[in-house]
Amino acid sequence: MLLNKSIKHAGLAILLIAGVVTSAFAILPIEKLDSFKGAQAYLVQTKALPMVDIEISIDAGDRYDPVVKSGLATVAGKLMNYGARSEKGALSEAQIADEIADLGANLGVSVSGERAVMRIRTLSRKDLRDRAVQLASAMLSAPTYDPKILVREKQRMTTALLEAETKPESVLDRRFRKSVYGNYPLANSPSVQSIANISATDLQQFHKQFYRGDRMIVSIVGDVSRAEAAEIVQGLLQRVPQSGPSIAKLPVFERSPVEPLSQREVTIPFDTQQAHIAMGMTAVTRNNPDYFPLLVGNYILGGGGFVSRLMSEVREKRGLAYSVFSYFSPGKDAGIFQAGVQTKSDQAALALDVMSSTIAQFITDGPSQSELDAAKANLINGYPLRIDNNRKLLDNVSSIAWNDLPLDTMEVWTKEVEAVSLDQLKAAFQKYLAMDRMKIVVLGAKK
Structure with missing residues (x-):
């Protein structure tokens, strides 16, 4: 039995490696499938591999956490992997893991600020595909949220949170998000106390409120027909309710206000040889008409690695840092711009000044025509690498x-x-972007 499983998994690994690069670059069309249980569904058919990749996006992200129970959405998603009730009976954590291993599949849930995501990767052969869908359906519709497993996972999360407090990158990230997002829920981060406040009843209620068809989107990429894709959607959502209790509206995501530097800059003492600096502000959503000008511009400013303005000014000309960057992170309802650098603790003030002046000049003057042409050429020529396998397509x-x-x-x-x-x-x-609205967090600087 073990030998047969090893052979099966080895064969699957060879298939995955062989399919990393498609045989020819082509843009495959997205087909919209019929809605089911209120959920939207989309398909891209590709025969490059006998595989199917599936994602269920659920509008159930961290932004819906109560402040005193920050981390609730993450725990609710995480524990879906550790027990569920199928039509044939209860499935334990071990049984779920064994079934995934026997299928040679990948199946799991992750949670971000905006959404929870279930990802499934399996062979497209009908019998194996159906088993993966049945398992995912049980996890999606009826997680058990065993109190004993909850206690274990809360202990693990508490340990991870305490460890994160010793890492400058984690401390900087939490404080920066709080500065930029302000009163918007994405500003909140889990704490030891907020995790301790979460009960199994909280998880059940959260799941009942948010995990329903009218808050889901199913995306499918792989070796399946339109009819087979429709079967997958129906199989996944057959036990999911179409709607549920009303949900309070999120607060409006507001633009960073104009403020004097004394109110925008936060300095955090930290025992480290490297100063960590983050600068940024609220920015655009992904569907904003100016997304592409900002994308191209940021490649020139700080997203293009060694060819970026920030890299030239901070590293190449002054040797203040090994790496410096900027990026836009646009979401569905919220977005931010962020720039960052690590430098020697006694060079923090100079590095921040150079980064600030470089960004300010770029906002005022923009790039040269030659920089624009080079950025567009790089982005266009590199685009096939963004969609060269099923996972990237998904x-x-x-x-x-x-x-x-x-x-x-x-x-x-x-x-x-x-x-x-x-x-x-x-x-x-x-x-x-405007420099008088940029939030600045400096951690570990020496005066």
Whole structure:
């Protein structure tokens, strides 16, 4: 039995490696499937591998956590892997793990600020595919939330939180998000006390309230027909309710206000040889019309690695850091801009000054035409690598569906990049970024 499983898994590994790069670059169309149980569903058919990748996005992210129980959404998602009730009876943590291993599949749940995500990767052969879907359906619709397992996982999370408090990157990230997001729920982070406050009843209530068809999107990429994809959707959601209790609206995500530097900069003492610096502010959502000018502009500013302005000014000219970066992180309802650098503790003030002046100048003057042309060429020529396997295709399909983007977004992506002009780029940066609204967090600097 063990030998047969090893042979099966070895064969699957060979298939996965062989399919990393598709035989030819082509934009595969996204098909919209019929809604089921109130859920949207999308399909990209590809025959490159006898595999199917499935994602269920649920509007059940961390932003719905009560402040005193921050971490609730994450725990609710995490424990779905550790016990469920199927139509044939209860499934223990060990039984779920054994079934996944026997199928040679991947199946798990993760939670981010905006959404919870269940991912399934399995062979497309009907018998194996159906078993994976049945297992996922049980986990999605009827997790058991065993109190004993909850106690164990809370202990693990508490240990991880205490360890994170000793890591400068974690401390900086938590404080930076609090500064930028302000009163918006994404500003909150789990604490030892908030995790301790979570009960099995809380998990059951959260699941009942949020895990329902009208808050779900199913994305499918792989070797299945439209009819087979419809069967997958129905199999996954057959036991999920279509709707549920009313949910309070989230607060409006507000733009970072104009503030004097004394109110925008936070300095955190920390015993470390490296100072960690983060700078940023609220920014655009993914469906904003200025997304592409900001994408191209940020490649030039700090997203293009060694060819970026920030890298040139901070590292190449002054040797203040090994790495410096900037990026936009746009979501469905909220987005931020962030720049960051690590430097020697006694060089923090200089590094922050150079990073700030470089960003300020870019906002005011924008890039040169040659920088714009080079950035667009790099992004366009590198685009095939963004969609060269099923998982990357699924990432794109999921993002398109979640952010309410046109279904031809992948097809027109390079055209949108090519169409960005200097005037559009400068106007977008001046519209959405301003130095007097930037939040700054400096950790571990020495005076």
